[in-house]
Amino acid sequence: MSAPVRPKPFLEPMYCKGCLRCIDACPRDCITPGTEINPATGLVPVRLHLENCNGCTLCIQACPEPYGLRLETEPPGFEGDFVLEDPAKLFGEKCVPIHSEGDLPDNHIALPACEAMVLKGNYAAAIGALLAGCRHFFGYPITPSTEGAELMAKILPRLNGSFVQAVSEVAAVNMMYGTGGAGLPCMTFTSSPGFSLMLEGISYMIGAEVPGVFVNIMRAGPGLGNIAPEQSDIKLACRGLGHGNTRAIVLAPSTPQEMLDLTREAFALAFRYRNPVVILGDGFLGQMTGKVRLPATMIRPGLPAWAVWGDRAHRHNLINSIALAETDLEAHNHHLNRKYAAISACEQRVDCYRCADAEVLVIACNTPARMAKGAVEAARAQGVKAGLFRPITLWPFPIDTLAEILPGVHRIVVVEAGPGQLEDELRLALSHAGIAPPPIDYVRRCGGFLPPQAEILAGILAPEEVPA
Amino acid sequence: MSAFYDHFSRHAHGEGLKAHSTHYCPGCGHGVAHCDLADAIDELGIQDRTVLISPVGCSVFAYYYFDVGNSQAAHGRAPAVALGHKLAHPEAVVICYQGDGDLASIGLAETISIAQMGLPITVIFINNAIYGMTGGQLAPTSLMGQNTTTSPGGRNATMGQPLKMAELIAQLDGPVYVERVALFDTRERVKARKAIKKAITNQLEGRGYSFIEIIAECPTHLKMTPQEAVEWVKTKMEPVFPLGVKKDLTVEPWFKRDAPVFEPEAVLGLSGAEPRREEEVRPAPTWPAHLPARDVAIKLAGSGGDGAQTAALLLTRAAIAEGYDATAIPSYGPESRGGTSYADVHIAEFEVLDPAAPEPHALIAFNAPSLAKFAATVPEGGLILYDSTVITAPGDLPENRRIIPVPFTGIAVDLGRAMVKNVVALGALQAALNLLPEGSVLATLHHVLKDKPALLPLNEAAFAAGHQAVMAAQVPV
Ligand code: SF4
Ligand code: SF4
Ligand code: SF4
Numbered sequence: 002m003s004a005p006v007r008p009k010p011f012l013e014p015m016y017c018k019g020c021l022r023c024i025d026a027c028p029r030d031c032i033t034p035g036t037e038i039n040p041a042t043g044l045v046p047v048r049l050h051l052e053n054c055n056g057c058t059l060c061i062q063a064c065p066e067p068y069g070l071r072l073e074t075e076p077p078g079f080e081g082d083f084v085l086e087d088p089a090k091l092f093g094e095k096c097v098p099i100h101s102e103g104d105l106p107d108n109h110i111a112l113p114a115c116e117a118m119v120l121k122g123n124y125a126a127a128i129g130a131l132l133a134g135c136r137h138f139f140g141y142p143i144t145p146s147t148e149g150a151e152l153m154a155k156i157l158p159r160l161n162g163s164f165v166q167a168v169s170e171v172a173a174v175n176m177m178y179g180t181g182g183a184g185l186p187c188m189t190f191t192s193s194p195g196f197s198l199m200l201e202g203i204s205y206m207i208g209a210e211v212p213g214v215f216v217n218i219m220r221a222g223p224g225l226g227n228i229a230p231e232q233s234d235i236k237l238a239c240r241g242l243g244h245g246n247t248r249a250i251v252l253a254p255s256t257p258q259e260m261l262d263l264t265r266e267a268f269a270l271a272f273r274y275r276n277p278v279v280i281l282g283d284g285f286l287g288q289m290t291g292k293v294r295l296p297a298t299m300i301r302p303g304l305p306a307w308a309v310w311g312d313r314a315h316r317h318n319l320i321n322s323i324a325l326a327e328t329d330l331e332a333h334n335h336h337l338n339r340k341y342a343a344i345s346a347c348e349q350r351v352d353c354y355r356c357a358d359a360e361v362l363v364i365a366c367n368t369p370a371r372m373a374k375g376a377v378e379a380a381r382a383q384g385v386k387a388g389l390f391r392p393i394t395l396w397p398f399p400i401d402t403l404a405e406i407l408p409g410v411h412r413i414v415v416v417e418a419g420p421g422q423l424e425d426e427l428r429l430a431l432s433h434a435g436i437a438p439p440p441i442d443y444v445r446r447c448g449g450f451l452p453p454q455a456e457i458l459a460g461i462l463a464p465e466e467v468p469a
Numbered sequence: 470m471s472a473f474y475d476h477f478s479r480h481a482h483g484e485g486l487k488a489h490s491t492h493y494c495p496g497c498g499h500g501v502a503h504c505d506l507a508d509a510i511d512e513l514g515i516q517d518r519t520v521l522i523s524p525v526g527c528s529v530f531a532y533y534y535f536d537v538g539n540s541q542a543a544h545g546r547a548p549a550v551a552l553g554h555k556l557a558h559p560e561a562v563v564i565c566y567q568g569d570g571d572l573a574s575i576g577l578a579e580t581i582s583i584a585q586m587g588l589p590i591t592v593i594f595i596n597n598a599i600y601g602m603t604g605g606q607l608a609p610t611s612l613m614g615q616n617t618t619t620s621p622g623g624r625n626a627t628m629g630q631p632l633k634m635a636e637l638i639a640q641l642d643g644p645v646y647v648e649r650v651a652l653f654d655t656r657e658r659v660k661a662r663k664a665i666k667k668a669i670t671n672q673l674e675g676r677g678y679s680f681i682e683i684i685a686e687c688p689t690h691l692k693m694t695p696q697e698a699v700e701w702v703k704t705k706m707e708p709v710f711p712l713g714v715k716k717d718l719t720v721e722p723w724f725k726r727d728a729p730v731f732e733p734e735a736v737l738g739l740s741g742a743e744p745r746r747e748e749e750v751r752p753a754p755t756w757p758a759h760l761p762a763r764d765v766a767i768k769l770a771g772s773g774g775d776g777a778q779t780a781a782l783l784l785t786r787a788a789i790a791e792g793y794d795a796t797a798i799p800s801y802g803p804e805s806r807g808g809t810s811y812a813d814v815h816i817a818e819f820e821v822l823d824p825a826a827p828e829p830h831a832l833i834a835f836n837a838p839s840l841a842k843f844a845a846t847v848p849e850g851g852l853i854l855y856d857s858t859v860i861t862a863p864g865d866l867p868e869n870r871r872i873i874p875v876p877f878t879g880i881a882v883d884l885g886r887a888m889v890k891n892v893v894a895l896g897a898l899q900a901a902l903n904l905l906p907e908g909s910v911l912a913t914l915h916h917v918l919k920d921k922p923a924l925l926p927l928n929e930a931a932f933a934a935g936h937q938a939v940m941a942a943q944v945p946v
Contacts, residue, residue: 020496020695065500067473068489114745128740136729156739160730163556168582175546179553290797292789301731309538311561313517321541375822
């Protein structure tokens with residue numbers, strides 16, 4: 002019986018980089034260094050002399066180039082007894098064209114009517130995430146956000162979900178990059194110093210268009226600061242999500258109910274725009290227990306067509322934030338800018354309280370907005386036409402509604418438990434919109450204090466000369 | 470015919486030669502390792518299931534070549550991204566491909582922590598003892614004495630000695646299989662292919678985490694010909710990074726994940742939600758006229774074991790059940806660990822605005838420091854209840870407040886458990902403040918103790934005794 006005839010290697014000279022790694026690999030000295038420069042590559046390809054070649058493929062295994070040395074699968078006149086054990090395995094997988102099946106849509110499941118719950122803000126956000134179909138949590142414990150993670154640690158394993166306490170926030174955000182890139186809803190709970198650590202990963206998520214929900218229960222800074230509430234990360238979330246051209250919808254709840262509702266909503270927004278969404282709560286809100294009603298439906302998430310899922314339908318997908326060519330990266334940034342413009346146009350949210358005839362407009366969000374509402378009531382009781390403008394999206398800032406209200410406003414009072422970051426957002430939004438605002442005053446506390454209602458009231462009543 | 474794309478359309482848009490050649494330098498070890506990996510994917514028939522994580526480094530563009538699901542990770546974070554993919558879709562075969570700067574320097578924390586978690590992913594580590602992408606700087610695996618652009622006089626000990634990752638990873642309990650292989654000759658290449666295949670098979674079979682370190686050539690930054698680089702790896706690197714299996718546990722397949730649950734009953738049940746009760750429709754009570762405002766703040770203060778937080782939550786629940794708005798907010802953090810623990814409760818007819826209680830209408834003080842700290846914050850006309858068992862010398866208390874000493878602890882001890890002093894206090898508050906309808910707090914107690922009915926009589930008795938103590942002491946409101 003004759004020895005089986007095996008196919009021999011062949012080489013397209015232009016795909017050879019002339020590294021010569023194949024030469025030592027050949028036990029039969031079939032390959033020699035070349036002598037001529039290939040005009041297409043400027044490199045010197047090797048030469049094959051296959052008279053003694055037995056098709057052992059050792060040279061191919063030594064060759065670094067995928068299209069360098071290869072086996073001639075059907076050499077001219079090849080009539081060997083070489084049998085492919087499973088053609089589908091060797092050829093079929095790639096020859097089947099990949100049809101994207103499109104997005105697998107979310108499934109909205111009706112919930113039975115439930116009693117109003119009495120929940121801590123952090124728990125409410127966690128339950129909002131569960132109802133949004135989130136079954137993957139990645140995080141690192143940090144006060145005052147930890148209860149959210151703890152509840153997820155308790156519940157997720159029983160729903161066959163994943164709870165991972167990562168080695169750091171840096172690892173956690175990149176786990177989100179993985180699960181989000183696989184097309185599933187995922188989230189984290191964190192607080193200011195932890196959020197700082199996540200910014201690198203958030204930039205990558207935005208660049209690669211990966212959805213994910215970040216609940217940041219802000220605490221007082223800078224540095225380690227303390228664990229008391231402060232609106233300390235408005236700047237980071239609205240202006241500083243890591244390096245590059247980054248934007249994310251920033252939601253600012255002010256009640257446990259909104260912690261649930263906005264967290265649930267955040268997942269829909271994250272997938273609608275293929276972008277992270279940030280929920281900024283403050284330490285008070287995370288810890289506060291209040292009444293929370295459950296929504297009428299919960300979601301079983303589908304799977305977007307772009308997901309890197311690990312099956313045939315999604316095999317051609319890529320999650321990636323690198324674009325080497327300047328033209329490609331500029332085009333990608335233009336694409337992101339169009340997305341940001343669409344978000345700015347469609348997603349501004351605000352709660353206006355007695356704004357219609359307001360002459361003194363108080364602007365506040367999160368827990369300070371509650372104190373501010375009390376102060377507005379008190380001011381009204383004293384005959385001062387005060388109103389509360391409470392942005393629910395901090396980015397995009399709800400400038401369109403503000404522009405409608407401002408003509409009647411004599412003075413703005415920005416109320417913050419923080420160093421003035423909300424006011425910066427306000428001023429930027431006004432400036433971009435080309436609106437000359439009335440005088441802007443502020444009532445601020447920081448370091449962990451919230452501006453009490455009495456101080457806000459004094460700020461509203463401040464005997465400022467209002468220019469005509 | 471292989472796990473490589475037919476056409477590298479992501480490499481310079483697939484124009485010209487780039488459609489079929491890599492961006493790697495001639496003789497680069499990455500190319501050989503890529504071919505080994507592609508063959509393994511092909512031979513195992515897992516091309517459709519594979520998700521490859523490209524790192525930062527020269528192999529940042531691995532996704533140009535592999536016709537599999539691709540994700541490109543931030544520098545050092547590939548294992549975290551890999552874990553995210555594996556947990557999202559456990560059927561996916563997740564392969565994490567990293568160089569030495571990525572895996573052994575900037576990503577060390579991710580590398581070690583995720584190896585230790587032991588989930589079945591496959592890590593391919595290319596150690597070429599130098600930074601390629603950034604241009605020849607010192608790597609964590611550079612050899613002692615090795616000249617690089619950032620160790621111009623040669624690496625010395627204060628720069629750190631070469632990190633032996635395979636040995637380090639093998640020490641961990643998480644991984645099941647760790648091997649160091651090389652590409653410098655046919656024998657080693659055959660072993661490398663076998664190792665890669667085994668590392669992926671371990672994942673396919675759900676046996677656990679596998680780590681393959683490949684010592685490889687970077688001719689460009691060693692400033693050598695490919696042949697010299699091969700020789701250098703063999704004679705200089707190999708003695709520092711000895712080849713071989715570092716760990717190979719026999720582990721039965723264990724990794725299996727059931728599909729996530731989306732049954733409303735399960736989600737609601739675990740969240741603590743309860744179906745709407747039929748008899749719920751009760752007319753909202755009218756807000757008591759004797760109260761000074763439509764939003765009443767109550768501060769409960771004591772030390773950690775006094776149950777102030779629990780009492781605050783009971784009160785909040787009771788108020789919400791009556792249709793009022795209510796909030797509770799604890800003091801938290803180190804403050805609550807240090808001895809005083811307090812909770813602020815607001816009950817409002819319509820909406821609680823400020824949830825804090827800097828000037829509470831009512832104060833319940835369980836110990837002397839709490840009374841001393843907060844008594845003065847109660848405005849005129851306000852109510853101060855304190856535990857007269859514990860606070861025997863209340864000191865100077867502000868005037869024009871209703872001050873009612875009640876022996877919370879004494880009563881609770883008489884009933885058999887000091888623990889219920891917070892419920893005694895709630896009974897006292899009910900009698901003194903008369904905010905919620907009679908029976909409101911008791912109904913809430915019934916509800917929260919429905920799974921522990923044995924505790925109910927004691928709590929009911931405590932509430933009644935607290936109530937009684939105030940009624941006996943004076944005429945309430
Ligand atoms: S297949 Fe074997 S014998 Fe033929 S050229 Fe390659 S290494 Fe030499
Ligand atoms: S190993 Fe490949 S690229 Fe290198 S010389 Fe041989 S054929 Fe050319
Ligand atoms: S620089 Fe080194 S590691 Fe990078 S491609 Fe070139 S040879 Fe390979």
